[in-house]
Amino acid sequence: MNKSTESVKIALLGCGTVGTQVARLLTEQRDLLSARAGAPLELIGIAVSNLETERDGAIDRSLLTKDTSALISKADIVIELIGGIEPPRTLVREALCSGSSVVTGNKALLATHGPELYDLAEQNDVDLYYEAAVAGAVPVVYGLRESLAGDRVNAVMGIMNGTTNFILDSMTTQNMDFDEALLLAQQLGFAEADPSADVDGYDAGAKIAILASLAFHTRVSLDDVVVEGIRGVTADDIASAEAAGYVIKLIARAERHFDSRGEDGIEMSVSPTLVSKDHPLASVHGSFNAVLVEAQSADRLMFFGRGAGGAPTASAVLSDVVAAAAKRVIGGHAPREVLYGDVPVLPRSESMSSFFIKLEVIDTVGVLATLTKRFADAGVSMASVMQNKSGHIGDNHSLATTQITIITHQVRQSSIDCVIEELQNSDDVVEVLSVLKVEEN
Numbered sequence: 001m002n003k004s005t006e007s008v009k010i011a012l013l014g015c016g017t018v019g020t021q022v023a024r025l026l027t028e029q030r031d032l033l034s035a036r037a038g039a040p041l042e043l044i045g046i047a048v049s050n051l052e053t054e055r056d057g058a059i060d061r062s063l064l065t066k067d068t069s070a071l072i073s074k075a076d077i078v079i080e081l082i083g084g085i086e087p088p089r090t091l092v093r094e095a096l097c098s099g100s101s102v103v104t105g106n107k108a109l110l111a112t113h114g115p116e117l118y119d120l121a122e123q124n125d126v127d128l129y130y131e132a133a134v135a136g137a138v139p140v141v142y143g144l145r146e147s148l149a150g151d152r153v154n155a156v157m158g159i160m161n162g163t164t165n166f167i168l169d170s171m172t173t174q175n176m177d178f179d180e181a182l183l184l185a186q187q188l189g190f191a192e193a194d195p196s197a198d199v200d201g202y203d204a205g206a207k208i209a210i211l212a213s214l215a216f217h218t219r220v221s222l223d224d225v226v227v228e229g230i231r232g233v234t235a236d237d238i239a240s241a242e243a244a245g246y247v248i249k250l251i252a253r254a255e256r257h258f259d260s261r262g263e264d265g266i267e268m269s270v271s272p273t274l275v276s277k278d279h280p281l282a283s284v285h286g287s288f289n290a291v292l293v294e295a296q297s298a299d300r301l302m303f304f305g306r307g308a309g310g311a312p313t314a315s316a317v318l319s320d321v322v323a324a325a326a327k328r329v330i331g332g333h334a335p336r337e338v339l340y341g342d343v344p345v346l347p348r349s350e351s352m353s354s355f356f357i358k359l360e361v362i363d364t365v366g367v368l369a370t371l372t373k374r375f376a377d378a379g380v381s382m383a384s385v386m387q388n389k390s391g392h393i394g395d396n397h398s399l400a401t402t403q404i405t406i407i408t409h410q411v412r413q414s415s416i417d418c419v420i421e422e423l424q425n426s427d428d429v430v431e432v433l434s435v436l437k438v439e440e441n
């Protein structure tokens with residue numbers, strides 16, 4: 001490798017949990033990172049919104065500045081770790097236009113404005129790196145973009161949000177309810193004070209949009225992802241899943257398949273899903289992330305690790321910094337966006353899955369026959385039917401009820417929607433308690 005004595009100047013925008021760890025590691029490990037990059041790496045400044053805020057002792061306060069534009073104008077590489085859409089969008093544009101390569105961990109920015117920023121990087125002959133934007137330390141962006149460049153990816157799915165995995169895992173293994181588990185996640189520092197982006201699925205939605213664009217060489221955005229969070233998952237759902245041999249996980253999924261007219265398309269969703277206990281994603285516990293890729297030749301690959309937290313995310317940021325700096329020294333570019341797919345995103349009605357349906361029904365002679373007929377009429381094949389808890393409703397609790405759980409074979413969402421509407425209007429059905437997707441091994 002060429003060695004340069006000229007330093008590569010690095011500007012850090014944002015000094016929160018991840019930014020602090022990036023600044024610490026850039027200082028403590030400067031020699032080895034510089035050796036890998038082939039040039040001395042120099043952190044020239046850290047842009048913050050408040051100079052007075054108390055900070056980790058690892059931060060050299062003389063590097064702090066509020067003049068972000070002046071800092072960007074002097075940098076070879078700009079690391080954006082502010083988060084959110086603005087001001088990061090404006091600042092990243094400013095950095096790219098001024099000739100700096102950019103390293104960002106900002107999934108919301110990329111999932112909504114990625115195309116404009118990739119184009120701007122190309123026009124200005126600089127690079128945009130974003131390994132830290134998806135699944136923290138887990139090198140899945142590199143894996144899809146470079147390790148799998150010789151293969152055809154058919155599906156990407158996984159657990160891409162540590163907070164919700166921690167909550168669902170605590171509900172499963174510690175018998176907590178949702179509110180208790182969320183509070184614990186907040187106390188342990190996983191969940192934000194406003195946990196909406198995590199628990200409502202948008203964080204995972206942004207990540208699967210980024211991975212789908214890479215996997216299928218087609219531009220897709222967060223708006224293309226059908227997103228459902230975990231607020232509706234009850235302790236009762238978790239117990240029913242357990243009894244049937246499943247655990248509930250928030251699964252982000254992008255899959256290529258044919259629609260009902262035989263046209264090729266991409267289905268993308270985030271949804272609480274029953275995952276069979278022998279599936280590799282079922283054993284991902286706590287706040288860990290895992291991404292499973294199904295490729296034509298490689299078959300199944302699983303990327304597993306810490307998807308959040310200061311040091312793990314900083315590890316991904318620094319791998320991009322070393323790569324960006326090495327390109328400055330030896331020339332050339334990071335792999336550009338390769339767009340040839342042009343595969344349409346399928347509407348929700350065309351998505352395919354097995355489903356878990358839990359009903360409370362009147363416990364009367366022939367009720368099962370009536371139910372199974374409704375499924376048969378809609379062309380939905382049942383894989384299993386179970387009867388569990390009994391209860392009573394009505395005046396003086398005179399009417400006996402029972403819970404029925406049904407797991408279907410693979411079916412289109414539109415067919416399940418029809419069955420559910422029929423069931424909701426049926427005299428035998430007291431309530432449709434849950435409808436969740438199922439992922440078999």
Ligand code: HSE
Pocket residue numbers: 160161162163164190198203307308309
């Ligand atoms: N809040 C995210 C998570 C990490 O819990 O996984 C950043 O995307």
